[in-house]
Amino acid sequence: MQKIYEELAWRGLIHQCTDDEFIPQWLNEGCRTVYVGFDPTADSLHVGSLMPLLYLRRFQKAGHRPIALVGGATGMIGDPSGKSQERNLLSVEQLEANVQGIRSQMQSILDFDCGESSAVLLNNFDWMKSFSYLDFLRDIGKNFPVNVMMTKDSVKGRLERTDAGLSYTEFSYMLLQAYDFVHLYDQYDCHLQVGGSDQWGNITAGIDLGRRMYSAQLYGITCPLLTKSDGSKMGKTESGTIWLSADRTSPYDFYQYWYNVADDDAGKCLRFLTDLNREEIQALDSSRESEPQKRESQTRLAEELTMLVHGSAGLDAAKRAKEVLFGAEINDLSDNDLAQIFADVPSCSFNRDVLGGDGLSLSDAMVDAGLAKSKSEARRTLKQGGAYINNQRVTDLDRMLSESDLASETTIVLRSGKKKYALLRFQ
RNA sequence: GGGGGGUUUCCCGAGCGGUCAAAGGGGUCAGACUGUAAAUCUGAUGGCAGUGCCUUCGCAGGUUCGAAUCCUGCACCCCCCA
Structure with a gap:
């Protein structure tokens, strides 16, 4: 077993943790099951979901079993966390198509066939679709005190706004996510949920529910959100979102995005998004310090990620295009x-x-x-x-x-x- | 209901009878510089058969040799007094 927690810690990937005494050793003891949820708002993942996906990958490489949970059911409701406005609901057909697209992309990053730590891909629609409203209220809703729900940041933030409301539907979102966690505990022996720092409230809601329903001790870890030094979101450009799908964002544009990351953000990206070890990253840090114009960090970052997402063929194409697009005269080409x-x-x-x-x-x-x-x-x-x-x-x-x-x-x-x-x- | 102000080219905003395709700023686009960065600097910014012609200044008419600029009507917006 690799010491996954220490690895995450030096990379700066631990934002909060429900038990930083126990979890590290618990993870070192054997193969654990860990889950992350993904929003099926589009038929492709984008740079924003890359970080949680790589998080799972790290766990898998350390010998644990990752569960990628696609929120076919929760996506129908909309998570109010970090959203300033009520979300538009997606149709069932649209969701189904999105889940399919996401599924295929994950296969290049996670290993779905490697023994006990094989990745598992689940869709919470599968167990939510037949759950009746009455049963859900009796079995799950009963365990949620409204006064506790009201104190969650995601809810509080929205109630304080005067320009946007919060529907009962979105208010109920955390029950669904909490139940997911408990369901995975029950069916897959999953004790750990990981998410972005905005997911803390939802994760702890699941932990509480686990305790009430099964007297189980569940754990949660949140990672920092991947933001740029100016505070804006990573993965957006003037021309739009950077997607993982080659149909939406060409390997060349994908490569270019990372190649153009600001110096101030490069160190963080290397730590968060690549498998480079500590020494390599420190070497790049000092290179960036002493000879920023060489842009070794950005080059490495772009190569690592393009390789990971688009494979060697995609990386080659991106590099060839780069040479031509920023190079000399074009002639003698076919x-x-x-x-x-x-x-x-x-x-x-x-x-x-x-x-x-x-x-x-x-x-x-x-x-x-x-x-x-x-x-x-x-x-x-x-x-x-x-x-x-x-x-x-x-x-x-x-x-x-x-x-x-x-x-x-x-x-x-x-x-x-x-x-x-x-x-x-x-x- | 009474009184006043406004509507300008992508946006803000000058212009108030000819020299107005219309100042200035923003944005955008090019160029230089540079690390395919940031900042900065320079130039351009209605269309076209390019020293000229055509279409723009809320809409429709009118006055005039000539109107974005004056008059009339219409539409929308704002403000003040009831």
């Missing part, structure tokens, strides 16, 4: 290479004939490709030196495109500004 590198770049097609004769005007092409909203805008960009053909700057306002501009068999790569690309295909 259509195939370009299609891969610029997988999620907009493109537009033309008849090859337009390249003959006088050719196609660059400013028109920029408009067609969506790099400029109007021809005036295209000319403006051109005039200011922000237009590139195959990564070579062009300043001639009347530049025409011809066959000789093709970077591959049928494609010309246009760029506006630093990173806005578009492909022109000539069939």
